[in-house]
Amino acid sequence: MNPVEIHNVTKRFGSLTAVDNVSLNIGKGEIVGLLGANGAGKTTLIRMLCSLIKPDGGDIQVEGRIGYMCQAYSLIPELTVHENIVFYGALYGLDKEVVARREEQIASLLQLDRYLNRQVKHLPSGWRQSLSFSIAIIHTPEILILDEPTSGLDSLSRRRLWKMITSYAESGTSVLVSTHYQDEAYNCGRVAIMNTGHIIALGAPNDCREYLC
Amino acid sequence: MLKKGLLNSVIVKEVRHIFRDPVSCLLLFLMPALILIIFGFALSFEIHHMNIAVMNPSHNVEAERMFAKIEANPKINITQRIDSVDQIDAAFAKDNTRAVIVYDNGVEIFIDGTSPTLIAYMEGMLTNIISEFWAEEYHAAAFDTNANAPQIRYIYNPSLKKEYMPVPGLVLMIFILVSSIVLGTSINKEKDQGTYKLMRMTPLTNFQIIAGKSIPYFLISFFHVLVVYAVCLLFGIAIKGSLALFFCLCILYSLCCMSLGLLIASLCDRPLEVLILCWIVLFIPNVFLSGFIFSVDSLGFPLKDLVSALPGTAFIDAFRGIAYKGTGFNENIGPFVILITETVLAFCISLVGFRRKLPK
Structure with a gap:
């Protein structure tokens, strides 16, 4: 079993479906990038993963402690x-x-x-x-969830932070990182591209190149 | 030259801004309306309703006629009859009694001296009625009303020290300020910074987060109570009742203010909203309607019944009772029940609110 397994998760806010029937797994030591424009549903998915809000449908299984860094x-x-x-x-x-x-x-x-x-x-x-x-990472979590960690940073700081993320994942921690910088996708093992609550592409960055500018 | 269209754009933007921003709406509409209601209609130095006790140990018929004349006044209600001067303290402890009239070799009026704003009005009203009574009884000229004017005694504050009046109000304001406003805004600052969300990710429960944040504010407000107590001693105002009960009351009121502050914080997103709502919902009503400045007896129906449910009213009543009149728990059970009920209710609702409404 993967440390993170998300099956058909849905979250609605009134008439708006923020996350619609999303499924995603994250393997041990894997970095998965969650990409999408603002309002695509990345933060809502992350908040459900962190148990900060409950999904309206579907199932989320997390094996291990979570480390969370919010926007x-x-x-x-x-x-x-x-x-x-x-x-x-x-x-x-x-x-x-x-x-x-x-x-x-x-x-x-x-x-x-x-x-x-x-x-x-x-x-x-x-x-x-x-x-x-x-x-x-103070409590050595097995799963690290980072919500737009590089938002607002200069390119040098962004590079330094990605170095930290990569070295931490190498120690066996599963990492889910959301970003709206498409170039950062190439730091991830796999990327999930979200649009209006759906994952429209999932795979290695090179396989999803047509969705990345 | 200024183009008309440019100015219009700013005006339209500002109007939209005002009506779409809850803080602006609260400040521009609710606050003036509240002030208008409080100062325009509710508050006055007149008394609409006053409970008194009477004593007629010799069962004098003339005294009974005088009491009937007094009770004929729609603003006065005789709620107790006592048989000896030893019962005067007990009479003041019950039914929110403001004065006791004793008819025994002349007329003596005992007035509660701890509410200075009421004293002049009560004294004037009662002496006028009694003078009128003498004039009617003895057909004016034959009777010297001045020589038979009632003797006035100010009980609990015989020298009418002005320091008695502000003390409970000061404590009331300190608690609202520290326990409600500062605690509430601090919690919402935590939401604003994202630290509240991160704390929710740790094994901490909601209750532990709120309790951990509240305890320092509770200690600070209690420190202020000790300062006020020290100042009271400095001015020669001793706590007449049980010191333990007095501090119990202060602790309970502090907890009540905290719960109300938390309740408001749980309903709002921004610290500024908490600040303004606490000001409008807690500070203004509790300071102006609790009987600290203007007597509750000066309020008409239904406002009088509504304000008696305010935590500030309960606190001021119990504070004056315990500290100045030396009353015990049994005489103050009403205010204690109000404070406990409001504390528990507000805290439970705020816990639900914090659980449901996570920061964005």
Whole structure:
């Protein structure tokens, strides 16, 4: 069984069908890109996967812990980088020692060491995104769900974040990443292209080239 | 030269903006309407209804005629009869009694001195009725009404210290500010930042998130209560009743304000909406209609019955009872029931609201 299995999932908001009969599996260590224009249904599908909203139909099976990084940074601006990491580590039920060890690993991996004692509100947006990513992986999740993580970032920061995602997936974590940057599709093993709530193409980036500009 | 079409575009845009933005609508229409109703119709320094107790230990017939004359006034209702001056405290503790008239070798009027805005009106009204009564009884000229004017005694605040009046209102405002407004906006700020959504992804339950966010605000508001208590002691206003019951009341009112703040936060998306709604729904009615500035007795039907359900009214009633009159739990059971009911109801509804309405 795959870590993530989505079968015929549908979600409606009033008369609008945001996600319509969608099926998708994500294998272990696989990066699946979810592409589509704004309003295509990517975020709704992700929110159902994270159990933040219930589907109206279909079935979602998730094997393992989920790490989630949403469109907003989801960081507490008044706290320092270190305090944010400790706070979310504690919420995931990690011991102080484990959090300290993870913080050390993540900080050196993401080069966050020099910002640890800086308040998040004074952090540049690229580093905020790195911190957001580090919080999503603080509890070593088996599944990583990233909702438009590169949105609003400059090309250098985008490249750095993709490097982190790829290296994290290599350790065996399944990754679902939504984006509206079509060039980012080529960083994924497979891509699912969504349009008006449907997956209109699913496969390797090269196989879906006709849908990618 | 300014083109007419350009100006029109801005005007049309602004009109659309106003009517489509709930915050603007609240500020532009609901707030003025509320202020108009409160200050235009509801509030006055006149009393529409006042409960009093009377005492006539010698069963004097003249005293009974005087009481009948007093009760003939549509604004006054004699709700209790007592037999001795020892029962005066108990009389004030019941039925929202504002004055006790004692006929025993002359007339004495005991007036609750903890509501200074009412004192002058009550005193004037009662002494006028009694003077009229004497004039009718003794056909004016033969009787010196001045020499037989009732003696006025201000009970619970004999020297009419002005500090008695603002204390419960101050506590009321602090709790609404800290427990409702700041807590509510803080929760919605969390929604705005996306941190609420991320917290929901952790093993934390909704209840734990809300409780964890609320406890610091509760402690801060309780710290303010201690400051107010210290200031009371500084001004020589001692808590006459049980200190434990007094703090229980403050804790309960703080919890009630928190629950109402959470309820409003659960209904709104943006911190600004919470701020404005708390201001309109909680702050203005509780400050102006709770009896802190204007007496509840100055309100007519049906507003008087409606405002008695306000948490602020229950709090002010119980605060004055416990702190100034020394009443116990039994005498304040009504306000406690109102506060507990509203706390539980608002908290449960807000939990459902937070569960159903996730941030976008």
